[in-house]
Amino acid sequence: MALAETALLSQARTAYERGRVVAGLRSAIVVAPMAAASWVVCDRPAATAAGAILLATVVTACVWRGGTWARGARLGLWAGLPPLVLPLSALLAGHVCGASFCAYYPGLCLVGGVLGGALVTWLAPRHAASPAAAAAVAILAGTLGCLVAGVTGIVVLVGGLILAASPALVAQRA
Amino acid sequence: MDQAERQRLNQDLARLADGDREAFHPVFVRLRPLLARFAARHLPADAAEDVAQEALLRVFSRLSEFDPARDALSWAFGIAAWEIRSARQRERRRREEPATALADRPADGPGPEQSAISSDLAAAMDAALAELEPGVADTLWHYAIGTRPSGVAPAAFRKRVERGLARLREAWRGKHGAR
Numbered sequence: 001m002a003l004a005e006t007a008l009l010s011q012a013r014t015a016y017e018r019g020r021v022v023a024g025l026r027s028a029i030v031v032a033p034m035a036a037a038s039w040v041v042c043d044r045p046a047a048t049a050a051g052a053i054l055l056a057t058v059v060t061a062c063v064w065r066g067g068t069w070a071r072g073a074r075l076g077l078w079a080g081l082p083p084l085v086l087p088l089s090a091l092l093a094g095h096v097c098g099a100s101f102c103a104y105y106p107g108l109c110l111v112g113g114v115l116g117g118a119l120v121t122w123l124a125p126r127h128a129a130s131p132a133a134a135a136a137v138a139i140l141a142g143t144l145g146c147l148v149a150g151v152t153g154i155v156v157l158v159g160g161l162i163l164a165a166s167p168a169l170v171a172q173r174a
Numbered sequence: 175m176d177q178a179e180r181q182r183l184n185q186d187l188a189r190l191a192d193g194d195r196e197a198f199h200p201v202f203v204r205l206r207p208l209l210a211r212f213a214a215r216h217l218p219a220d221a222a223e224d225v226a227q228e229a230l231l232r233v234f235s236r237l238s239e240f241d242p243a244r245d246a247l248s249w250a251f252g253i254a255a256w257e258i259r260s261a262r263q264r265e266r267r268r269r270e271e272p273a274t275a276l277a278d279r280p281a282d283g284p285g286p287e288q289s290a291i292s293s294d295l296a297a298a299m300d301a302a303l304a305e306l307e308p309g310v311a312d313t314l315w316h317y318a319i320g321t322r323p324s325g326v327a328p329a330a331f332r333k334r335v336e337r338g339l340a341r342l343r344e345a346w347r348g349k350h351g352a353r
Contacts, residue, residue, distance in 0.1 A: 008206075008230070008231075011231055012198075012202055012231055012234045015231045015232075015234040015235035016190070016237055018235060019234065019236055019239075020193065020237075020238050022235075022238070023239070064193075067192055067193045069193075070192075070193060
């Protein structure tokens with residue numbers, strides 16, 4: 001049964017938006033291995049699950065929105081790899097903190113955050129991506145790794161990443 | 175459709191694929207009549223409008239997958255060709271004889287065993303075709319009915335058919351071995 005023109009227009013709009021949500025969910029699939037690594041290594045299931053759900057939601061929303069936001073989210077997933085991988089690798093390698101205050105893991109989160117922020121600053125203008133979306137996604141992805149360093153690790157990750165990404169963030173505002 | 179119009183469609187589709195909602199209406203207005211005419215060329219009038227609408231909805235639902243390096247019109251027609259093929263399959267299945275009619279089959283016609291084999295082969299071929307990309311299946315479909323898509327040179331069409339048949343053979347071997 002053929003549809004009236006207005007009904008067809010409305011259904012086409014719905015089909016388009018649904019397709020974009022599906023594309024967003026497809027992009028967010030990469031969060032699953034990140035969350036699995038964090039789950040296994042950090043042994044903080046509740047925090048990992050909450051972080052992963054938040055990250056997947058932000059990625060899906062950005063890709064659904066499209067344009068610079070979508071490109072920013074995809075870039076953020078790459079930029080989030082250093083702060084995700086560095087602390088997890090160190091823990092897997094068997095590093096154990098002996099002192100009452102251990103600066104090793106927060107230090108790795110800082111280095112990972114700075115590397116991630118530098119990637120955002122370098123790549124966001126080249127790919128016409130939103131640095132804000134990229135930084136937000138990178139922070140959330142990095143948080144999954146920096147859970148090993150607790151709140152201190154996450155705070156220094158956020159600080160390092162924003163500091164290193166600030167040239168791109170400032171340029172976006174200007 | 176002239177070259178400038180086609181170029182505009184390419185640009186609008188690329189913008190919409192990137193998430194620019196302002197390109198939605200121009201794409202809808204341009205694609206709607208094109209898909210309707212395309213379906214009308216390949217299907218009876220009563221089915222063409224429904225299939226054109228289904229194809230249009232399918233195009234919009236898959237727009238996020240559109241690669242701006244490709245030609246927008248060919249991409250949309252590839253999806254429409256797939257819908258047309260599905261509609262024909264549905265129609266063919268609807269018209270298939272019911273099992274009770276086997277008893278009335280004339281003695282010189284194909285026997286029940288031969289009919290079952292033919293039906294199995296047709297189903298297997300449909301399954302193999304369904305694994306191909308819409309563009310490849312469309313080329314083979316044109317080849318099967320002895321036509322050539324407009325705007326495709328004979329030599330290019332021949333090459334596409336060769337590639338398509340090779341892909342179909344691969345899909346067939348993947349499912350049924352080297353038989």
